[in-house]
Amino acid sequence: MEVLNQLVAGGQFRVIKEPLGFLKLLEWLFSIFAFATCGSYSGSFGLSVECATRNESDLNIAVDFGYPFRLHQVYFLAPTCQGTERGHQEKVFLVGDYSSAAEFFVTVAVFAFLYALGALGVYLFLDSKYRENNKGPVIDLVATGVLAFLWLVSSCAWAKALADIKEATAPAGVLAELPGCRRPGARCRGLRSPVTSGLNTSVVFGFLNLVLWTGNLWFVFKETGWGGPWGRGPPAGAPEKPAAPEGGYGQPEGGYGQPGGYQPDYGQGGYGPPEGGYGQAAPTSFANQM
Template sequence: MCMVIFAPIFAVCAFVTCGGYYGHLQVKVDCGGRRQSNVSIDIDFSYPFRLQQVHFKAPLCDVEREEVLFLDGDFSSAAQFFVTVGVFAFLYSLLATIVYVFYQNKYLKNNRGPLVDFAVTVIFSLMWLLSSCCWSKSLSDIKRATNPTEVLLLISACRAQENSCAATQEPFWSRLNTSAVFGFVNVALWSGNIWFVFKETGWYKTGQRYPTRSASGKRSSEMRERLYSESSFDQPDDSFGLYRQDSVTLSKGDFNKQVERQASINQSQVSFSLPQTYLGKSVVYERDNSVTSQGPMIFINEM
């Protein structure tokens, strides 16, 4: 949402404050009481800041003529790069806004829209960072090249001690300073939006679909499996051992059938935790030369 609302606004503020700049510098030359005294010189410069093409005329106090001087430096590459990034970021943010609002289903189809959006967002984040750094460095060089002290040193009449020169008006740098600030604001905005775009891609969803188990969870699962195996297979043997000690005349065939039945039920019922009961054959006991018959015995298997 922050991408949709703030990205176009800050992009416009960045390239408009830089591309629409116009600077004015005015200096005055006094030739020491001669005819050419209190001469005002106006120096105008603007975007794209090709200062080597900015020229002005300054009087020569020794003779009745003027000299043509030029400023130093060409800073058009950094300024144009900054403005170009701002314009394309503005256009893309508008396009992304239209897609988010009116074509959300097509945007999420086959996961192509989020992947393209993620790649473009990363590229614009890097471009904003690079262009903002270059423009900040060029802005400091522009301020130095248009400094009244540096401009007065270019005038031959101002290098003579009998003449006096002064700056009557200096450029205002607040607009260009604002453009540099907006550039780094766009860096933070687009870099922060990388995370939100990444959440829409399939990479983030794949990582959330299969969460990793913690070490404590693995240990508890292993303990449960170990306890289950011990209770499922060891206890029946003990119960049958007790049964063999107490029983007297249980037939071998019935005993084998009972073991096979109990083992098959234990293997099939893995997740059932209630005790199981099994009904055995009737048992005949012999005591003191007398035969006593009892009902069927019940075996309990605790799982």
């Protein structure tokens, strides 16, 4: 508890308030929801097959299935309705193997969960190492881009697989394939359909993760500094700016009025005030000449 108080007091958790850390926290939470709603699913549906001979009928057939949705391995016993007193049952298998799409989706969600958790730890406790030599932001950018692409592929594949799973486990479709339901006098009906709201939620979280990881690319890219003008050096071979001459721009060495510089000469033969300056009396006044 003391360590947590010190971290809060020291501002270590300020990164959670910034877009980079806040989005990473959402990615961590949504990844949990994605693989939990898909990987923990188990469902069932019910059938009723009533044959012309009552002893053969089975009015409550329960079919259970779940993750990873290898439906071709799921079977149940159904009456054949052949008209015998003892009755006869046969194994009926469901159709389809959707384990590849389901396992791929869960695997991406687990890797995203682990990476988001690790990135949060780096942001909080190893921020200086993260920014050292700009390696951390570059690695983060590449990993975020790869996971965003994987979320796109896995979410689309899982959404298509879920649509096929719903069709393969629909009671009406399963009953249509039963040989006993095609016998004269047989009556078949579905008792209950599988509840797939949890699987629908997993697809929603898959595409939400896609939006989060894709949007977070911009904030991770900003951490690299590649987008700013300061991140680019001068072009190769550019001429250097000429240095200003010593003593100021356009001034000769020494400057005006300094030794070695330009000085006006009011001496002999030059233009300028006569010796003694303007406004002073001449040696012989004008009155004496008169």
